[in-house]
Amino acid sequence: MTETIKTKVLVIGGGPGGYVAAIRAGQLGLETVLVEAGRLGGTCLIRGCIPSKALIHAASHFATMVETARESRFGIQLETPPTLDFAQTIGWKDGIVDRLSGGVAGLLKRAKVRVIEGWAQFSDAKNCTVTTPSGPLTISAEHVILATGAQPVELPFLPFGGAVISSTEALALQEVPKHLAIVGAGYIGLELGTAFAKLGAKVTIVEAKDQILPLYDDKLVAPVQRWLEQHDVALHLGAKALGHDEGCLNIETREGETIALPADKILVTVGRAPNTFGWGLEQMNLRMSGPFVAVDERCATSTRNVWAIGDLVGEPMLAHKASAQGEMVAEIIAGQRRRFAPVAIPAVCFTEPEIVSVGLSPGDVPAGVEIMIGQFPLQANGRALSMDAGDGFVRVVAQKSDHRILGIQAVGAHISEFSGEFATLLEMGAVLEDVRGIIHAHPTQSEAIFEASLKALGHAIHI
Amino acid sequence: MGRFLFRLPDIGEGVAEAEIVARAVKIGDHVKEDQPLLDVMTDKATVEMTSPVHGIVVALHGEIGAMMPVGGVLVEFEVEGAGNAGEMPTAVAEPVAQVQPAPKPEPEVVKPAATSPASAPLASPFTRHRAYELGIDLSHVQGSGPAGRIVPADLEAYVQRQNAPAVSGLSRNTAVHDTRIVGLRRKIAEKMQEAKRRIPHFSYIEECDVTELEALRQDVNQNLHAHQPKLTLLPFFMRALVKVLPEFPNINARYEDEDGVLHSFGGVHIGIATQTANGLIVPVVRHAEALNIWDCARELTRVTSAARNGTATRDELSGSTITLSSLGALGGVAATPVINHPEVAIIGPNKIIERPVVHNGQITIRKMMNISSSFDHRIVDGHDAARFIQQLKRLIEHPAIIFMD
Numbered sequence: 127m128t129e130t131i132k133t134k135v136l137v138i139g140g141g142p143g144g145y146v147a148a149i150r151a152g153q154l155g156l157e158t159v160l161v162e163a164g165r166l167g168g169t170c171l172i173r174g175c176i177p178s179k180a181l182i183h184a185a186s187h188f189a190t191m192v193e194t195a196r197e198s199r200f201g202i203q204l205e206t207p208p209t210l211d212f213a214q215t216i217g218w219k220d221g222i223v224d225r226l227s228g229g230v231a232g233l234l235k236r237a238k239v240r241v242i243e244g245w246a247q248f249s250d251a252k253n254c255t256v257t258t259p260s261g262p263l264t265i266s267a268e269h270v271i272l273a274t275g276a277q278p279v280e281l282p283f284l285p286f287g288g289a290v291i292s293s294t295e296a297l298a299l300q301e302v303p304k305h306l307a308i309v310g311a312g313y314i315g316l317e318l319g320t321a322f323a324k325l326g327a328k329v330t331i332v333e334a335k336d337q338i339l340p341l342y343d344d345k346l347v348a349p350v351q352r353w354l355e356q357h358d359v360a361l362h363l364g365a366k367a368l369g370h371d372e373g374c375l376n377i378e379t380r381e382g383e384t385i386a387l388p389a390d391k392i393l394v395t396v397g398r399a400p401n402t403f404g405w406g407l408e409q410m411n412l413r414m415s416g417p418f419v420a421v422d423e424r425c426a427t428s429t430r431n432v433w434a435i436g437d438l439v440g441e442p443m444l445a446h447k448a449s450a451q452g453e454m455v456a457e458i459i460a461g462q463r464r465r466f467a468p469v470a471i472p473a474v475c476f477t478e479p480e481i482v483s484v485g486l487s488p489g490d491v492p493a494g495v496e497i498m499i500g501q502f503p504l505q506a507n508g509r510a511l512s513m514d515a516g517d518g519f520v521r522v523v524a525q526k527s528d529h530r531i532l533g534i535q536a537v538g539a540h541i542s543e544f545s546g547e548f549a550t551l552l553e554m555g556a557v558l559e560d561v562r563g564i565i566h567a568h569p570t571q572s573e574a575i576f577e578a579s580l581k582a583l584g585h586a587i588h589i
Numbered sequence: 590m591g592r593f594l595f596r597l598p599d600i601g602e603g604v605a606e607a608e609i610v611a612r613a614v615k616i617g618d619h620v621k622e623d624q625p626l627l628d629v630m631t632d633k634a635t636v637e638m639t640s641p642v643h644g645i646v647v648a649l650h651g652e653i654g655a656m657m658p659v660g661g662v663l664v665e666f667e668v669e670g671a672g673n674a675g676e677m678p679t680a681v682a683e684p685v686a687q688v689q690p691a692p693k694p695e696p697e698v699v700k701p702a703a704t705s706p707a708s709a710p711l712a713s714p715f716t717r718h719r720a721y722e723l724g725i726d727l728s729h730v731q732g733s734g735p736a737g738r739i740v741p742a743d744l745e746a747y748v749q750r751q752n753a754p755a756v757s758g759l760s761r762n763t764a765v766h767d768t769r770i771v772g773l774r775r776k777i778a779e780k781m782q783e784a785k786r787r788i789p790h791f792s793y794i795e796e797c798d799v800t801e802l803e804a805l806r807q808d809v810n811q812n813l814h815a816h817q818p819k820l821t822l823l824p825f826f827m828r829a830l831v832k833v834l835p836e837f838p839n840i841n842a843r844y845e846d847e848d849g850v851l852h853s854f855g856g857v858h859i860g861i862a863t864q865t866a867n868g869l870i871v872p873v874v875r876h877a878e879a880l881n882i883w884d885c886a887r888e889l890t891r892v893t894s895a896a897r898n899g900t901a902t903r904d905e906l907s908g909s910t911i912t913l914s915s916l917g918a919l920g921g922v923a924a925t926p927v928i929n930h931p932e933v934a935i936i937g938p939n940k941i942i943e944r945p946v947v948h949n950g951q952i953t954i955r956k957m958m959n960i961s962s963s964f965d966h967r968i969v970d971g972h973d974a975a976r977f978i979q980q981l982k983r984l985i986e987h988p989a990i991i992f993m994d
Binding site: 250251252410411428467486491492495528529530532553554557560 | 737
């Protein structure tokens with residue numbers, strides 16, 4: 127007879143939503159079981175945020191040395207160009223992934239969460255059978271937290287397999303492709319495209335819209351586009367991918383011309399879709415909202431005591447949103463009164479240079495709200511220049527009537543680290559005068575936040 | 590020996606889950622086919638589930654009060670033969686009633702809370718969290734910080750003010766008794782919430798002179814044959830509705846707003862709002878158009894008693910196309926009745942009182958009654974509602990017309 131587990135909380139999915147929910151539930155003394163078919167850490171740790179950041183970091187090192195070998199920089203000259211053993215780079219990245227995934231396992235253990243490796247299949251909203259390496263077992267739970275995540279969207283005319291790869295395979299390549307064609311200029315395509323360009327691939331990016339990073343405004347995107355152009359990354363905007371032949375990707379350009387782009391690998395990054403199939407969602411009778419599971423502000427689904435978090439419940443599909451929702455749901459199950467109502471969910475983009483956006487951009491501000499904008503260029507920031515990274519700016523958007531800060535965006539080197547200060551200012555309800563009253567350390571790029579706020583108030587010092 | 594899984598069947602009408610309210614068997618019991626297993630409560634009806642098999646109960650799922658999804662396993666049996674689950678309870682063993690996931694995805698994507706309007710109260714996450722825990726809407730709290738930012742002290746001051754002692758010397762009773770709203774009361778709560786949330790109600794109240802009707806009713810009741818039931822006011826209303834409704838097909842209807850379809854009915858199925866010991870239930874007199882006034886009275890008594898003593902079947906508790914809600918002897922000048930969703934109209938006769946009125950140029954004492962009504966304004970225009978009630982009034986004031994062909 128199969129083992130049957132009865133538990134208070136069952137978490138499906140061990141990504142940044144699910145594992146955080148499970149740890150918090152465990153901390154609160156709730157009996158908790160987490161089911162994960164793959165490795166603990168989910169997309170973020172195993173095949174997303176973390177491995178891509180490792181790759182980007184290594185690629186930047188390599189690119190700097192290649193440039194230094196080509197021409198002397200800051201008086202430094204390399205006699206011979208550097209060599210790259212890409213398999214070792216990937217090995218180093220895998221080491222980081224292993225360490226973090228192991229760390230998650232340790233944290234779950236400490237929180238007394240029972241982790242079951244296997245694929246869950248629900249027979250109704252509260253019961254599932256898990257196929258584990260040691261045979262099937264059934265789990266019956268009082269509360270179910272669904273955190274099944276999302277996966278790359280496939281194009282019907284460019285199905286994954288062979289030369290056509292998704293971000294998952296791109297992060298596990300054993301050698302740098304000579305010619306890499308990327309379909310989709312969202313943040314995933316651009317981050318990986320930038321990294322592979324730095325590693326020596328000839329990168330071509332095809333985007334159906336007229337702008338790269340269509341979710342950001344053109345001012346934020348301009349420095350990224352400049353970098354791509356300066357580093358010979360070919361951009362085909364307003365172009366459609368048609369299909370592929372041996373060694374090339376066929377596209378129709380904006381002008382209607384059909385051309386073949388050389389491509390050893392074709393990376394398709396046209397978005398991510400929630401994982402709603404293959405685990406019995408249809409048995410649970412949950413209300414849907416488009417492709418996502420519909421939830422209220424407490425992440426409650428239409429069935430009592432069934433909760434859903436993260437990519438499964440909608441945009442933005444970001445790890446930190448999933449974690450915040452997971453933590454909250456665990457606390458609600460433990461009897462606390464909580465809801466998911468952040469002022470802003472920060473978004474960062476590890477392109478060259480980096481982009482960070484928190485809250486409203488000028489174009490998102492509702493009609494009828496008068497705003498003031500302060501933008502400070504990194505060209506006028508000592509620290510940015512001393513890092514040879516002057517392309518970029520910090521922009522503060524505030525409401526004219528009371529100077530409340532509605533949003534802050536920035537583009538520049540290492541600028542993603544500002545997401546914390548930006549979010550803090552928005553969540554704490556800062557007005558421009560608050561930023562004026564905060565001393566920012568010199569010499570750091572953070573002075574640009576201070577200066578941008580002064581600029582909005584009409585009296586910036588350094589421009 | 591095999592294992593048989595008894596799953597919560599699809600009880601219809603889009604019911605997605607049911608509450609277990611009572612159990613009739615325990616683990617180890619030998620159960621015969623058709624023997625009662627448990628009671629579950631769905632939309633207003635408590636349904637007895639009987640065993641489809643002979644067998645021994647080996648597992649029970651869900652406690653009393655638990656909501657079970659349709660298709661969820663309620664009872665596991667060990668049975669002669671193969672059963673329906675083989676040796677192990679597999680994930681999807683030919684479910685008795687498989688529920689399709691919601692077929693119509695709503696097009697709009699969940700908007701992240703991040704794009705909060707620029708007018709939201711300004712407060713730190715801790716202050717917002719505290720306010721939410723205390724159930725305080727921050728838009729009522731005066732902020733003392735820049736741009737009206739609400740600091741923890743502002744929230745504290747607001748709470749203090751709310752709890753300030755009165756100057757009269759009378760003390761406050763701060764006792765709070767918590768009652769979990771479960772069972773029928775929860776069903777009523779959900780149903781009312783649904784009706785009020787979905788339906789833009791408007792109410793219309795008219796005064797009727799029921800002197801003639803009351804004279805007729807008293808005379809009839811004093812001269813009843815042995816087989817005839819005593820007549821209350823409601824059978825007259827039922828017959829009057831039958832007479833008036835053919836001209837107003839949109840009012841004798843059910844509006845399935847999610848599908849955008851109005852079902853107008855030929856037959857008149859009258860819901861009768863009935864107060865029971867546990868709360869409000871609406872049993873239905875079906876096909877009132879095929880019942881004479883005596884049958885209306887008998888059927889009315891039958892379904893309301895069934896509702897009161899809990900023997901009403903699911904069929905007797907659903908499918909009404911218009912509802913009568915009489916507050917009867919309790920009085921009250923007027924009411925704004927809540928429509929029994931997905932119907933589009935509800936009629937509520939108020940108390941009859943004797944009042945001096947001007948009748949044929951003279952002040953005389955007449956028996957007067959108000960009729961309160963509510964309509965779904967998405968379907969029924971004010972003009973049509975008024976015409977409908979005016980025609981109903983004519984019949985109630987001159988009851989002979991009810992019986993004229």
